[in-house]
Amino acid sequence: MSDATPILHMLAPQKHMSPFDVNMAADAGYKVIIPYINVELSEVTGLIQDAIFSRPPNYGVRTGFFMGGKDAILALDMLEAAKKAMVPPFECSCLADPAGSFTTAAAMVACVEKVLKEKFGRTWKGTKVAVFGATGVVGFASSIISALEGAQVKLVAHRGIDRVIKNAKISKERFGVDLEPVAGETDDQKNEIIANAEVIFAAAAAGVRVVSKEQMQKAKNLLVMADVNAVPPPGVEGMELFMNGEKLPESDALGVGPLAIGDIKYKCESGLFKQMIDSDKPLSLDFRHAYELSKKLVGLA
Ligand SMILES: NC(=O)c1ccc[n+]([C@@H]2O[C@H](COP(=O)([O-])OP(=O)(O)OC[C@H]3O[C@@H](n4cnc5c(N)ncnc54)[C@H](OP(=O)(O)O)[C@@H]3O)[C@@H](O)[C@H]2O)c1
Structure with missing residues (x-):
């Protein structure tokens, strides 16, 4: 391993780089961390090439780029632009995790998968998932990860179905997965979605209740509900912060709470930074x- 100083260039398309991600990078071992704000996609090639040619190739691997922001597709486009900008053997490592969403979604999917396997002998194959907060970055990423594993995923729209239709179309084009957009604006629509789901990902905005105890009492197919809020x-009404496969009050379903997910998310993001450094x-x-890393962290791989 090179003894070069680990340097991380952190790119944000908006006006702040997340302090959470800066702290995570420092605690994982990066010694020099530089945030860049208001970065446009067209600027990524120049920034990467400016960095890679300043260090010999064996030092290059200790140079990292982080793609942040609040837009999953833009972060993936930036990652793709970075890959194309490399001039072997002058290269560096890159991680995309916009708003912590990739590591949060990965942690949620892995935590629920463990409960499905251990308590119900099930995998994602054919499992019916309803995603609340499907237009958000965490909801979007968790839909794709679970669908790639074979889940039948519904993207629930809480105001206007057009944006979830757009997300389903993008997911099909980019990842080849079929996600089903559904309207979840009225109580009747939500009741039906919840009644037919086996797994719920509650990934709506902080402090927003998306599933009430009355709704879960009527839902007889529910196996696991996960909540990142x-x-x-x-x-999810009755969810406790550290729940990790315990029964939810007022329902036969099992709960996975935000701090059980957060623990794996934190280890996952830190672990990915360490992978880049090492x-x-x-x-x-x-x-x-x-x-992949979250599955290892929960003991599934
Ligand atoms: N536990 C952890 O480790 C962890 C880590 C990161 C984030 N989080 C949490 O994950 C959640 C999602 O974060 P994010 O970054 O993906 O947020 P985001 O991009 O702002 O998305 C929020 C989502 O919630 C939806 N929403 C807003 N109000 C709603 C309502 N009244 N009913 C139903 N849906 C509603 C939004 O829909 P519209 O687009 O229509 O507004 C959007 O789909 C937040 O609660 C955040 O705190 C947890």
């Missing part, structure tokens, strides 16, 4: 690598 009230080869990491 740690700000009261919980996204690797002898340049890496390009996205939600697929986050999911």
